[in-house]
Amino acid sequence: MxxxxxxxxxxxxxxxxxxxxxxxxxxxxxxxxxxxxxxxxxxxxxxxxxxxxxxxxxxxxxxxxxxxxxxxxxxxxxxxxxxxxxxxxxxxxxxxxxxxxxxxxxxxxxxxxxxxxxxxxxxxxxxxxxxxxxxxxxxxxxxxxxxxxxxxxxxxxxxxxxxxxxxxxxxxxxxxxxxxxxxxxxxxxxxxxxxxxxxxxxxxxxxxxxxxxxxxxxxxxxEQDQSLQNVVFEVSDVETAVQLLQENKLTNELKIVGDQQFSINIDKETIAIVNQLLVKNNVNVYGINLVTTTLEDRFLELTGKGKEEVKTSVFAN
CATH class of the missing domain: 3.40.50.300 (P-loop containing nucleotide triphosphate hydrolases)
Known part of the structure; x- marks a missing residue:
């Protein structure tokens, strides 16, 4: 050895x-x-x-x-x-x-x-x-x-x-x-x-x-998990978009995160499917963004700390 x-x-x-x-x-x-x-x-x-x-x-x-x-x-x-x-x-x-x-x-x-x-x-x-x-x-x-x-x-x-x-x-x-x-x-x-x-x-x-x-x-x-990625869509009508995804059973971790944004955990191929579904139903797609996980995010997840707590603790000189 x-x-x-x-x-x-x-x-x-x-x-x-x-x-x-x-x-x-x-x-x-x-x-x-x-x-x-x-x-x-x-x-x-x-x-x-x-x-x-x-x-x-x-x-x-x-x-x-x-x-x-x-x-x-x-x-x-x-x-x-x-x-x-x-x-x-x-x-x-x-x-x-x-x-x-x-x-x-x-x-x-x-x-x-x-x-x-x-x-x-x-x-x-x-x-x-x-x-x-x-x-x-x-x-x-x-x-x-x-x-x-x-x-x-x-x-x-x-x-x-x-x-x-x-x-x-x-x-x-x-x-x-x-x-x-x-x-x-x-x-x-x-x-x-x-x-x-x-x-x-x-x-x-x-x-x-x-x-x-x-x-x-x-x-x-x-490395991003290629089978499942957190993706944020920016759209013209978020409520209609969410309803369409629910009707098509695309609801994995589906959340509304802004006036014109929702997030969902999907694989690479499904990103294209969601985009096509929205456009086909007259929902304009303004942006598609992958959410990457930083070491800080992982640290917070594992230690159970909040952002403000970390600022006064981990990142203190």
Whole structure:
């Protein structure tokens, strides 16, 4: 059986009588980006902190590239590069001296060439010799990524890695992660930016109140069900249109959604049939729109949150 980049089995964390993480299991394949999603307080950061050994586990085991975190801690940690919450550096030192400091502490030798390489890939060449106290939050995020990459890890674990980055920086960061996966590096990333995660990840897991409630491939999520699609018709006479559909037994999830609009769940061929039926009976059709389901929609469905609740919770910085 092929070795997984990361395997988490029955991960559990209790504090006194409160269960923070409840029997969570998942795997991250080699060369994939795996998203960890959930409302604030769902347990995402606690899971990440247990994986990297920052806090203890009440129950469960963690395997990194085949190494058991309990029995082969040094070997497992040598496979991981991580940014957990906001990266911290010596602010009175330059970015370069901070990287040099971390390189000197690495288990395996980190060459000057490697240091210069990661500086280039994170785009800090122009400021690397400035003191970190002069860096913006986005620049510190880039420096944190450089530090995590120094020792050539096989697994990157990133908790809210795009905090402080502008849209261009986020896109560059996403493209860079993609280039890493082509080299066989795996990434697990936690973020509240659901639209960005939809563009970034190969698979995702949703955590709610410490429990893993859903795991899916992003490809499967993005694919529209070709046998059944939610379609909105804009017409001249919505009441007549609905009556015609009822008479012809085309009523699957049929709803009036506006003065001139109705929605219905139908397959591709039936879209044409409905259109012909309406036109034949003198109901003008002004628009036919497929309703796509976003990752945010799926998240709201699975976590049972409303739009306003999400705005003040999941999407809060």
């Amino acid at each position: 092929a070795v997984k980049a990361l395997e988490v089995r029955s991960l559990t964390k209790k504090v006194k009588n409160k269960v923070i993480v409840d029997d969570v299991s998942f795997v991250v394949e080699k060369g994939e980006i795996f998203g960890l999603l959930g409302p604030n307080g769902a347990g995402k950061t606690t899971i990440i902190r247990m994986i990297v050994g920052l806090i203890g586990r009440t129950k469960g085991s963690v395997y990194v590239n085949g190494y058991n975190l309990d029995e082969q801690f040094k070997e497992a940690m040598s496979e991981i590069g991580a940014i957990v919450e906001n990266p911290e550096f010596y602010k009175y030192m330059s970015g370069y001296k901070n990287l040099k400091h971390y390189a000197n502490m690495a288990r395996h030798k980190v060459t000057e060439e490697r240091i210069q390489e990661v500086i280039r890939v994170v785009g800090l060449e122009q400021v690397i010799h400035q003191k970190v106290k002069t860096y913006s939050l986005g620049m510190r995020q880039r420096l944190g990524l450089a530090q995590a990459l120094l020792h050539n890890p096989s697994l990157l674990i990133l908790d809210e890695p795009t905090n402080g980055l502008d849209p261009q920086g986020i896109r560059e960061f996403r493209d860079y992660l993609r280039s890493l996966t082509k080299e066989g590096i795996s990434v697990i990333v936690s973020s509240h930016l659901l639209s960005e995660m939809q563009l970034m990840c190969d698979r995702f897991a949703i955590i709610k109140q410490g429990k893993l409630i859903h795991v899916s491939s992003m490809d499967l999520h993005n």
